[in-house]
């Protein structure tokens with residue numbers, strides 16, 4: 001007789017808090033920037049400005065919108081910097097293999 005064991009006995013029911021949602025807390029003792037709209041704490045003022053621009057875009061005044069665009073531009077510049085560094089690393093690895101091939105082959 002063929003026993004048909006399914007994955008029902010290994011039931012991976014995940015109860016408890018979602019780490020993606022609870023991970024956004026700021027450690028005690030550090031200055032936190034709290035969102036005035038939803039009360040979420042942020043470690044950096046820039047992150048709060050980004051959050052408010054994305055989640056509460058409708059309730060921003062002129063200065064807050066300005067802060068959001070500023071933080072957003074900064075973030076974009078950081079991403080561009082990261083891409084350049086990643087590309088440089090890729091080129092280095094490529095030429096590393098090329099030289100290794102030229103030497104050992």
Ligand SMILES: [Zn+2]
Pocket residue numbers: 035036037038039040051052055056
């Ligand atoms: Zn908020």
